[in-house]
Amino acid sequence: MKNRLLWPLLALAALLLLNLIVTPSFFSLRMQDGALYGGLVDVLKNGAPTLLIALGMTLVIATRGIDLSVGAVAAIAGAVTCVHIGTSGSAGTAIAGMAIALVLCAVLGLWNGFLVAGLGIQPIIATLVLMTAGRGVAMLVTEGQIVTVNNTAYKQVGAGFLVLPISILISLLVLGLVAFVTRKTALGMLIEAVGVNPEASRLAGVRSRTIIWTVYVFAAVCAGIAGLMISSNVSAADANNAGLWIEMDAILAVVIGGTSLAGGRYSLTGTLLGALIIQTLTTTVYTIGVAPEVTLVFKAVVVIAVCLVQAPKARAALSFRKVAVPS
Amino acid sequence: MLKKITTVAGVVLLSALTACGSGGGGGTASSGSGTITMGFAQVGAESGWRTANTKSIQDEAKAAGIELKFSDAQQKQENQIKAIRSYIQQKVSVIAFSPVVETGWDTVLLEAKRANIPVILTDRSIDSDDTSLYKTFLGSDFVEEGRRAGDWLVANASGPTNVVELQGTTGAAPAIDRKKGFEEKIASKPDIKVVASQTGDFTRSGGKQVMEAFLKSQPKIDVVYAHNDDMGLGAIEAIKAAGKVPGKDIKIITVDAVKDGMQALANGEINFIVECNPLLGKQLMELAKKVVAGEEVPNRVVTEEGTFTQEQAKAALPQRQY
Numbered sequence: 001m002k003n004r005l006l007w008p009l010l011a012l013a014a015l016l017l018l019n020l021i022v023t024p025s026f027f028s029l030r031m032q033d034g035a036l037y038g039g040l041v042d043v044l045k046n047g048a049p050t051l052l053i054a055l056g057m058t059l060v061i062a063t064r065g066i067d068l069s070v071g072a073v074a075a076i077a078g079a080v081t082c083v084h085i086g087t088s089g090s091a092g093t094a095i096a097g098m099a100i101a102l103v104l105c106a107v108l109g110l111w112n113g114f115l116v117a118g119l120g121i122q123p124i125i126a127t128l129v130l131m132t133a134g135r136g137v138a139m140l141v142t143e144g145q146i147v148t149v150n151n152t153a154y155k156q157v158g159a160g161f162l163v164l165p166i167s168i169l170i171s172l173l174v175l176g177l178v179a180f181v182t183r184k185t186a187l188g189m190l191i192e193a194v195g196v197n198p199e200a201s202r203l204a205g206v207r208s209r210t211i212i213w214t215v216y217v218f219a220a221v222c223a224g225i226a227g228l229m230i231s232s233n234v235s236a237a238d239a240n241n242a243g244l245w246i247e248m249d250a251i252l253a254v255v256i257g258g259t260s261l262a263g264g265r266y267s268l269t270g271t272l273l274g275a276l277i278i279q280t281l282t283t284t285v286y287t288i289g290v291a292p293e294v295t296l297v298f299k300a301v302v303v304i305a306v307c308l309v310q311a312p313k314a315r316a317a318l319s320f321r322k323v324a325v326p327s
Numbered sequence: 328m329l330k331k332i333t334t335v336a337g338v339v340l341l342s343a344l345t346a347c348g349s350g351g352g353g354g355t356a357s358s359g360s361g362t363i364t365m366g367f368a369q370v371g372a373e374s375g376w377r378t379a380n381t382k383s384i385q386d387e388a389k390a391a392g393i394e395l396k397f398s399d400a401q402q403k404q405e406n407q408i409k410a411i412r413s414y415i416q417q418k419v420s421v422i423a424f425s426p427v428v429e430t431g432w433d434t435v436l437l438e439a440k441r442a443n444i445p446v447i448l449t450d451r452s453i454d455s456d457d458t459s460l461y462k463t464f465l466g467s468d469f470v471e472e473g474r475r476a477g478d479w480l481v482a483n484a485s486g487p488t489n490v491v492e493l494q495g496t497t498g499a500a501p502a503i504d505r506k507k508g509f510e511e512k513i514a515s516k517p518d519i520k521v522v523a524s525q526t527g528d529f530t531r532s533g534g535k536q537v538m539e540a541f542l543k544s545q546p547k548i549d550v551v552y553a554h555n556d557d558m559g560l561g562a563i564e565a566i567k568a569a570g571k572v573p574g575k576d577i578k579i580i581t582v583d584a585v586k587d588g589m590q591a592l593a594n595g596e597i598n599f600i601v602e603c604n605p606l607l608g609k610q611l612m613e614l615a616k617k618v619v620a621g622e623e624v625p626n627r628v629v630t631e632e633g634t635f636t637q638e639q640a641k642a643a644l645p646q647r648q649y
Contacts, residue, residue: 023544032570039543046536135401144372144381146531146557148587159564234531234561240372240401241530285525286540292497292526 003315004258008273011256011306015280022288035161039287045159045233047279048167049074049226051272053246054253055171055178056219058271061254063212064195064263065116065123070223070250072134073108074243077101077224078231079138081154082147091153098157102224108134109220113213131247138239147237158232167229174222179268188266191215195263249278256306277306363619364394366414368424370451371402373529374557375585379649380425380450380605387608393615402496404428408435415442421615423447425466428498429454436460445618449611451500458626462618465610465628467603469501473508475601475634476552476580480509481516483578483598488549491541492524493534493562495554501603502526505554505582522548527558534558538565553581556588556600563596574598584635586647592640600640602632605649 019026019039029038053070060067084097108130115126160166182188193201194208202208226246231237255261256277257270281302284290290298308314365388372378381397388395396419400406404427414422415438422444426432432453439446440460450466480488490513495502506524513519523541527533534553541548542565551566553559559581566573573579573596581588584602591597607630617624635643 025543025546028543032568035568037569039540042536042539042543046539139372139399144378146375146378146587159568230532234535234564236531238373238530238532241528241532282536283540286537287544289523289525289544292494292524295497295526 004267004310005270005273007309007315008256008258008270008277008306011302011309012273012277012280015277015284015302019280019284019287026287034163035165036163039283041165043276043279043283044168045165046283047275048165048171049229049243050246050249050253050278051168051171051275052174052222052226052229053219053243053250054257054271054275055175055268056215056222057247057250058254058257058259058266058268059178059182059191059215060123060219061251061259061261062191062195062263062266063215064198065212065215066127066251066261067112067216067219067223068124068127068247069108069112069130069134070219070226071243071246072131072138073105073220073223074227074230074246075138075237075239076108076134076141077105077227078237078242079141079147079239080104081228082149082231082237083141085149085151085154087150089151091151094151094154097154098228101228102221105220105224105227106217109217110213112220113216116216117209117212135239138237138242142237142239144239146239149235149237151235154232155235156232158229159235167233170225170229174225175268175272182268192264192266195265250275252303253278256303256310258310362392362394363421363615364396364417364419365615366396366411366417366419366422367398368407368410368414368422369397369399370407370425370427371399373402374555374583375587375649376555376557376583376603376605379585380607382649383606383608384423384449384611385608387612390609391612391616393612400427402427404431408432411435411439415439415444418442419444420619421445421447423449423611423615425450426453426500427451428496429500429503430498433457433460447611447614447618449607450605453500463614463624463626463628465607465614465630467630467632469504469603470508470511472501472582472601472603472632473505473510474512475508476505476582476599477509477512479599479601479634480519480550480552480580481512484516484519484550486518488519489522489545489547490519490550490552491538491545491548492521493527493537493551493553493558494524495526495529495558497526499529501582502529502554509552521552527553527561529555529557531557531561531564534561535565536561538562539568542566542569542571548577551577551579553579556581556583556585556591556597559597560587560591563591585649586644589635589640589644589647592635592637593644595637598637600635602634604630604632 026039080101081097085093112127115121116123158167190206194211198208230242253274254271257267257274259266285295398410446461448461448464452464525537527537551562559579563573566577579597580599582601584600592600
């Protein structure tokens, strides 16, 4: 278990070290208007939505599923809230808007769950429906425009600070809750059981369908909160670009963290590390000044390297002493 | 592998040959009755500018009695190519589109040419040696926009000036040209240096995230040059969070002049905006009618646009349509 997290941890450390060498000021922290200010804080703030979505994704993947619709759901959440807020500056309207958006996201999660657990459609296809349709829905809500709002209460979700960015506090709170609920109760084990074999679990008395349904709703609500963060960070809802490709980042975070796409096993700490690696990578590209033309190649090389060292064969080759030690 | 290469080379050679052979064929495929149908492949709705552009095209098509088939490519070239192919199959009278990136259009435009469907480029150009692939290019001169931004900075900068640049989508014509025009002008003043340049994908969150990183990695930033208003607006947020005053501590130059940008300019948070006019629907419909009727059109039509300072923005804001 520990060994599995070692490599992602090393990758993260290596990325941070690269930043330290190229831009030593990256690690400097100071207080700015009651908020912590520095490169590391940016990583946490901008990584919060990815982390949150990756958390939902971890549980979905643990049941041997996948949710491609999270980016679209995030866009819908931002769109609905911003349209509801409109020109209002009151905190009440903002909270009401966010509540409406999250309820809607839960409904979208129910839809995904219905397709997967109810109708038995393969998850990748079932969620692909919402991935494409969802963006259309978000565009309809915003009428294709970027909706700008000016609401201090709403701004707190994505750009606010309680010393640390509020967005990362929310994500870490959700991480804590998930860890508590799934690891301190039997729920985590049941989710893994469903991932290993849904039919066998059902015969053993596990309510497979309810569990699958629940993880999709949870993933959608996580995506909704992430969507609120993304839109609140710039005080605008951009139906086209908000959360674009974030499902890929989330899946990548989950995989880097050592959760198997085949289901039946997951690591929340791994997902946390995975999300941090991805955001650090993006921030590194900006800070060390990688030319925009080669950005994607740079990212791909890092991701391939991280995945390679985690491959069973590479791990066996790298742990010299522990090869073939039967217990 | 070798076989594949020869096949590809063969195809390229063949298409080059046909391209040479079919020049001068002026006939157009008209769809049924006298009404003109236009297939328009839009880039997406990535900014307020783009949505104003879309609306202008839709409204003016209706006003001109042209039947419009509209598609949104969500910033992806493959979607645009698909849309253009489907327009060719539907035998529309004229195809218009804003190419999301500059290169890679030759094949699909050749298909349009073979089907005798004239093509009009709007707002962005393509990079191709074969200018017979499209009838005309209607749009802004992005290099000129970059030059105007550069001119303002050269006139207003005093002493050593460090500029950070927020580029548009990598490979997009406005990003390449606005960078080029700007660099051309500031070259006359060695005091002005671009210390960092990174893509913000023309979006607010992109602009904000890149600017946040710049503020940490660059010890001294005097000017932000953003390739569109939205990235500039994102940068404003990042500058505020760093405890600096946008427009004063760090000057901001952007391109586009959409409403939110103009508002920020009037509020003193942006210092100068170069206009890029999205309302080209009317000119497009006029051109389309001429092209379908087989009339000669100039191969480059530039839209009319200006620049705005803070005072001009205050005066112009009430009548702004987008």
